[in-house]
Amino acid sequence: xxxxxxxxxxxxxxxxxxxxxxxxxxxxxxxxxxxxxxxxxxxxxxxxxxxxxxxxxxxxxxxxxxxxxxxxxxxxxxxxxxxxxxxxxxxxxxxxxxxxxxxxxxxxxxxxxxxxxxxxxxxxxxxxxxxxxxxxxxxxxxxxxxxxxxxxxxxxxxxxxxxxxxxxxxxxxxxxxxxxxxxxxxxxxxxxxxxxxxxxxxxxxxxxxxxxxxxxxxxxxxxxxxxxxxxxxxxxxxxxxxxxxxxxxxxxxxxxxxxxxxxxxxxxxxxxxxxxxxxxxxxxxxxxxxxxxxxxxxxxxxxxxxxxxxxxxxxxxxxxxxxxxxxxxxxxxxxxxxxxxxxxxxxxxxxxxxxxxxxxxxxxxxxx
Amino acid sequence: xxxxxxxxxxxxxxxxxxxxxxxxxxxxxxxxxxxxxxxxxxxxxxxxxxxxxxxxxxxxxxxxxxxxxxxxxxxxxxxxxxxxxxxxxxxxxxxxxxxxxxxxxxxxxxxxxxxxxxxxxxxxxxxxxxxxxxxxxxxxxxxxxxxxxxxxxxxxxxxxxxxxxxxxxxxxxxxxxxxxxxxxxxxxxxxxxxxxxxxxxxxxxxxxxxxxxxxxxxxxxxxxxxxxxxxxxxxxxxxxxxxxxxxxxxxxxxxxxxxxxxxxxxxxxxxxxxxxxxxxxxxxxxxxxxxxxxxxxxxxxxxxxxxxxxxxxxxxxxxxxxxxxxxxxxxxxxxxxxxxxxxxxxxxxxxxxxxxxxxxxxxxxxxx
Numbered sequence: 238x239x240x241x242x243x244x245x246x247x248x249x250x251x252x253x254x255x256x257x258x259x260x261x262x263x264x265x266x267x268x269x270x271x272x273x274x275x276x277x278x279x280x281x282x283x284x285x286x287x288x289x290x291x292x293x294x295x296x297x298x299x300x301x302x303x304x305x306x307x308x309x310x311x312x313x314x315x316x317x318x319x320x321x322x323x324x325x326x327x328x329x330x331x332x333x334x335x336x337x338x339x340x341x342x343x344x345x346x347x348x349x350x351x352x353x354x355x356x357x358x359x360x361x362x363x364x365x366x367x368x369x370x371x372x373x374x375x376x377x378x379x380x381x382x383x384x385x386x387x388x389x390x391x392x393x394x395x396x397x398x399x400x401x402x403x404x405x406x407x408x409x410x411x412x413x414x415x416x417x418x419x420x421x422x423x424x425x426x427x428x429x430x431x432x433x434x435x436x437x438x439x440x441x442x443x444x445x446x447x448x449x450x451x452x453x454x455x456x457x458x459x460x461x462x463x464x465x466x467x468x469x470x471x472x473x474x475x476x477x478x479x480x481x482x483x484x485x486x487x488x489x490x491x492x493x494x495x496x497x498x499x500x501x502x503x504x505x506x507x508x509x510x511x512x513x514x515x516x517x518x519x520x521x522x523x524x525x526x527x528x529x530x531x532x533x534x535x536x537x538x539x540x541x542x543x544x545x546x547x548x549x550x551x552x553x554x555x556x557x558x559x560x561x562x563x564x565x566x567x568x569x570x571x572x573x574x575x576x577x578x579x580x581x582x583x584x585x586x587x588x589x590x591x592x593x594x595x596x597x598x599x600x601x602x603x604x605x
Numbered sequence: 606x607x608x609x610x611x612x613x614x615x616x617x618x619x620x621x622x623x624x625x626x627x628x629x630x631x632x633x634x635x636x637x638x639x640x641x642x643x644x645x646x647x648x649x650x651x652x653x654x655x656x657x658x659x660x661x662x663x664x665x666x667x668x669x670x671x672x673x674x675x676x677x678x679x680x681x682x683x684x685x686x687x688x689x690x691x692x693x694x695x696x697x698x699x700x701x702x703x704x705x706x707x708x709x710x711x712x713x714x715x716x717x718x719x720x721x722x723x724x725x726x727x728x729x730x731x732x733x734x735x736x737x738x739x740x741x742x743x744x745x746x747x748x749x750x751x752x753x754x755x756x757x758x759x760x761x762x763x764x765x766x767x768x769x770x771x772x773x774x775x776x777x778x779x780x781x782x783x784x785x786x787x788x789x790x791x792x793x794x795x796x797x798x799x800x801x802x803x804x805x806x807x808x809x810x811x812x813x814x815x816x817x818x819x820x821x822x823x824x825x826x827x828x829x830x831x832x833x834x835x836x837x838x839x840x841x842x843x844x845x846x847x848x849x850x851x852x853x854x855x856x857x858x859x860x861x862x863x864x865x866x867x868x869x870x871x872x873x874x875x876x877x878x879x880x881x882x883x884x885x886x887x888x889x890x891x892x893x894x895x896x897x898x899x900x901x902x903x904x905x906x907x908x909x910x911x912x913x914x915x916x917x918x919x920x921x922x923x924x925x926x927x928x929x930x931x932x933x934x935x936x937x938x939x940x941x942x943x944x945x946x947x948x949x950x951x952x953x954x955x956x957x958x959x960x961x962x963x964x965x966x967x968x969x970x971x972x973x
Binding site: 272273274290291292293294295296297318339340341342343344345347350351356357358374376379381382383384385386387388394395400407408430436490491492493 | 712724751
């Protein structure tokens with residue numbers, strides 16, 4: 238007995254140690270989001286990220302990315318005076334924001350591109366995903382992404398939006414449906430095309446014949462300032478005015494759109510989901526397809542006139558609260574709505590969840 | 606005599622000290638290129654720049670911007686642990702790239718937006734200029750800036766270009782001339798719209814009726830890698846193939862262009878000028894308007910068939926080599942060319958020179 242027990246313990250310990258000290262595969266390659274010619278940051282086939290920062294006289298360098306609750310990854314000074322470090326474990330697949338703390342100041346990693354998140358331009362890194370093919374740059378016809386500056390009398394300025402037009406738009410005469418797609422808190426109108434790769438997701442879906450081509454419009458949703466943690470003080474009216482009274486008329490006047498409710502969708506991620514919910518419910522004759530991506534749920538009681546809603550799409554990552562999303566979709570279905578839930582496996586409140594959500598949502602839009 | 610001499614010396618010294626210790630006007634305001642909500646960097650009415658960097662445990666913080674030959678501006682640690690400093694003198698008007706050295710590492714200023722220059726995303730600051738109105742964002746109809754991904758068999762990928770289409774392009778049926786406009790060494794296809802504000806310069810010129818609307822196309826000109834200082838090893842063929850055989854056909858197929866030599870111009874700044882010179886001379890039937898912006902000159906002997914060239918535009922800043930540009934234009938004029946030189950007053954090899962050059966060049970294009 239004693240012998241067996243010791244043996245069991247030894248085996249169990251060996252397995253445990255094996256799990257904890259899993260070999261880090263030394264097949265690191267530059268992240269696909271690095272600046273031209275930059276070797277670091279690197280990622281390996283298991284999803285580990287490795288960083289290298291040049292700051293020979295610094296006392297402390299720490300990267301905000303790493304395992305939860307540990308405050309990121311502390312870099313160590315290498316012999317050549319650079320600072321290096323590898324995340325303690327594999328990261329979730331997809332895009333992550335991060336920054337670098339150097340002697341107490343917050344900076345970006347000079348090795349990689351910047352992406353607007355957390356109300357600042359942050360460093361970005363891409364952990365290769367098993368399903369990365371759906372947002373890869375391929376040799377297919379590519380749509381254009383247009384920066385437009387539309388007049389906004391309510392805010393007294395010209396505001397920026399990005400408009401994805403499908404490949405062939407310029408040559409054709411066809412009119413297209415439109416999806417108004419919003420970013421999250423601290424992000425801006427650049428997020429869906431840069432971090433989200435929405436244009437490439439669309440290009441690939443269209444090239445494979447999986448969707449009817451449509452236009453996507455992104456604009457800035459934090460028209461009034463919202464401090465983090467004060468989301469309850471958020472008032473929808475300023476942004477709603479910009480979107481409904483200023484942007485939509487501009488898009489319908491300047492692009493070949495099917496300018497009616499049946500051909501208009503609104504979706505948003507996180508805070509953009511909250512905005513989507515408020516604006517779609519306030520404007521039942523403007524949109525007929527609704528999407529909340531890690532951005533809450535609708536209940537049957539929220540929606541006054543069921544006949545005006547063609548689709549309610551609810552999604553989140555499996556590391557968020559997938560049961561809430563699934564349950565809400567079931568309740569909507571039971572109440573007679575065309576409701577769909579989607580849970581992104583193995584991802585959290587991050588862009589991989591939202592890329593996959595757009596990939597799922599797009600084929601369901603504008604079916605009628 | 607003695608007395609007078611001392612008096613003269615005293616007066617001279619007083620004037621000299623007065624000049625050197627000119628009062629720095631304390632009317633600093635955030636630079637117009639700051640990230641949302643960021644107070645620093647700041648600029649004052651005289652063109653001084655003031656920086657503030659948070660890095661409480663750093664030993665040394667230096668900004669690369671400042672008076673020539675002094676290695677930039679050394680910041681000093683303030684009582685609150687931040688690092689602050691003001692340039693020793695006023696900066697030239699317009700846009701400047703810079704970076705921040707922290708304990709020996711090169712980073713960006715978290716306060717401001719990034720712009721691609723020197724083969725990296727650099728910090729940018731805007732010194733208000735007396736003539737800034739011509740590139741200001743105004744309440745006029747705005748053209749769109751489209752990101753296109755065009756097929757490039759010669760480089761085996763989809764390549765990016767930005768295309769400015771004038772306001773009203775989407776609604777109309779008119780065909781437009783096209784200016785192919787190139788960035789400088791270490792920059793990319795984002796430079797002319799971001800740093801150069803080419804879209805706003807065009808919007809304003811068109812709104813004032815000063816030019817016939819045309820399309821502008823920017824793409825990446827460093828198709829083969831060029832190391833700084835090795836510009837003589839540069840081979841034009843890879844980029845020429847992309848531009849002439851791939852990009853121009855794509856633009857003519859996807860946009861409403863006047864697809865002929867008489868309605869096609871090429872111009873470029875710095876290295877982009879060198880490329881413009883080589884490509885226009887190699888392809889006399891493709892372009893008829895040529896512009897070199899701080900990018901060298903043409904001599905009458907360079908151009909084989911005078912009848913094919915409608916305009917040669919040569920420019921630079923007054924702090925560069927304006928006499929060379931003026932003399933080259935005179936020689937071309939004497940040889941019967943329609944040649945124009947323009948010198949930007951008080952600016953060097955920087956974007957204010959090139960913004961002004963575009964503003965001067967645009968009304969001369971596509972006159973016939």
